[in-house]
Amino acid sequence: IFYPSLNTIAPSENMLGHLPITAPAYALTGNALIVLKAMALESFFLAGMGMFALIFFHTRNAGAALVAGAAFAFAPWRVEGFPHPQYLATGMIPLAFLAIDLWLERRKPRHLAGLALAIAAQILFCLYLGYFILFAVAAYGTARWFAANPRTFGTLVQLGMASAIGALLATPIALPYLRARGEGILPPFDPSQFVGHAWAPWDYLSL
Numbered sequence: 001i002f003y004p005s006l007n008t009i010a011p012s013e014n015m016l017g018h019l020p021i022t023a024p025a026y027a028l029t030g031n032a033l034i035v036l037k038a039m040a041l042e043s044f045f046l047a048g049m050g051m052f053a054l055i056f057f058h059t060r061n062a063g064a065a066l067v068a069g070a071a072f073a074f075a076p077w078r079v080e081g082f083p084h085p086q087y088l089a090t091g092m093i094p095l096a097f098l099a100i101d102l103w104l105e106r107r108k109p110r111h112l113a114g115l116a117l118a119i120a121a122q123i124l125f126c127l128y129l130g131y132f133i134l135f136a137v138a139a140y141g142t143a144r145w146f147a148a149n150p151r152t153f154g155t156l157v158q159l160g161m162a163s164a165i166g167a168l169l170a171t172p173i174a175l176p177y178l179r180a181r182g183e184g185i186l187p188p189f190d191p192s193q194f195v196g197h198a199w200a201p202w203d204y205l206s207l
Helices: 016-029 032-059 062-073 092-106 109-125 127-147 153-169 171-182 191-197 201-205
Strands: none
Touching: 016 032, 016 109, 032 062, 032 092, 092 109, 092 127, 092 153, 109 127, 109 153, 127 153, 153 171
16 A cells, blocks of 8 residues: 555554465455455454463363353353454463463463563554563563462573564564654554553542
């Protein structure tokens, strides 16, 4: 769009994490609707299986894990996200939590790698949800660390480092955005435009 200008879709979601599903779907059909359906199916599957894995780890109960996976995959706020399909891709969030729990319990380097990869993948699926997963991982990791035994500060630092590495792995997707900012295609960021979409902490205590 806006040819011959470059980087004009930089403010949009890149959704690169879906390419293993969407690229073959488009190559086989050339149909954008089929691509959307394939992406949606993949998103529901990953969300359900991610939550299944997290709850099964804690309960060793397949029935409870199945109910939790279904509840997470088909939660109303996810189903209502179809007009904005990038928000369907939430499957990496429970996998990041699972990586935290595995690290705190077993202290295997591969669990820190799993946390970094889950964060990077979530950012590639949806940049907005990538912001959210960083806050969620920080809160969940800190809470789980407080409950851990033994509780060492180094363990928390290692979780933070893995999270930072995950974010850094996805930084190349910011380059088109930065180029667009430099070329004046995108206006400077104005935090005040988001005031209407944000809640102050005391708002949660009001009706």
